[in-house]
Amino acid sequence: MENSGGIQASLPGRYATALFELARDAKSIDKVEASLATLRAALDQSADFKTLTTSPLIARGAATKAVAAVATMLKLDATTTKFLGVLADNRRLAQLPVIIRAFRQLAASFRGETTAEVTSAHALTDDQVTALKQSLRQRIGREVSVDLSVDPSLLGGLVVRIGSQMIDSSIKTRLNSLALAMKG
Known part of the structure; x- marks a missing residue:
């Protein structure tokens, strides 16, 4: 897939591109996009969830377990749930809003x-x-x-x-x- 250099040039853009390619290959772009919209709403509405994603004080293992629990509670699709685990393991949860925005741009471009x-x-x-x-x-x-x-x-x-x-x-x-x- 041809992407703009702007999206791929940033770290969150590379994560979004990787998630998009996984979703495209699994033919689940709409499911992943819906899960990301749910996540975006959770970030906007829950101060605790926002703290979980942005606090450097939360240990890697604790963050991984917490996002797995949140994903189950929010009924996110499997691809997005695994992706959240990768973000938590790599301590990149703070980049989630930018990743969601980049994914939406990739999905919209894919649909024309x-x-x-x-x-x-x-x-x-x-x-x-x-x-x-x-x-x-x-x-x-x-x-x-x-x-x-x-x-x-x-x-x-x-x-x-x-x-x-x-x-x-x-x-x-x-x-x-x-x-x-x-x-x-």
Whole structure:
């Protein structure tokens, strides 16, 4: 598979590429992607899980056992579960968010889609996500998958990144622009 040098050049990118190739060969890209989305949600919602993945104080063996338990609890697929074990053994769990993002980009590229990183002030509803995808599809001219995240500091609006292009309609940016304009 042809990948951009940017993804393969980074350590998390190499892990994501290896996971993608395993998933592609096993014809389980969708299952792995769903498991990674579950993991991403767990990282966002659980401070304990986030600490498990980022703390250097947790021993390698303890981290391996803990992620195996989390994988069972979250009902992750076998490929993702084994992959988490490898990350824990290699002390790379802190790279999980970047690996998930890179995997999503690889999977979207494989399907002929473009990935948009969307940051909003509040979680978007399913209807809002559908409308956003449709709007981006019209703008870009191809299918778009979205990688959603929430940043309350935006106050409102969205920040959308598609490749090197960024669309920032957040209230935070508008207020900063207004403050600069008022300074003269």
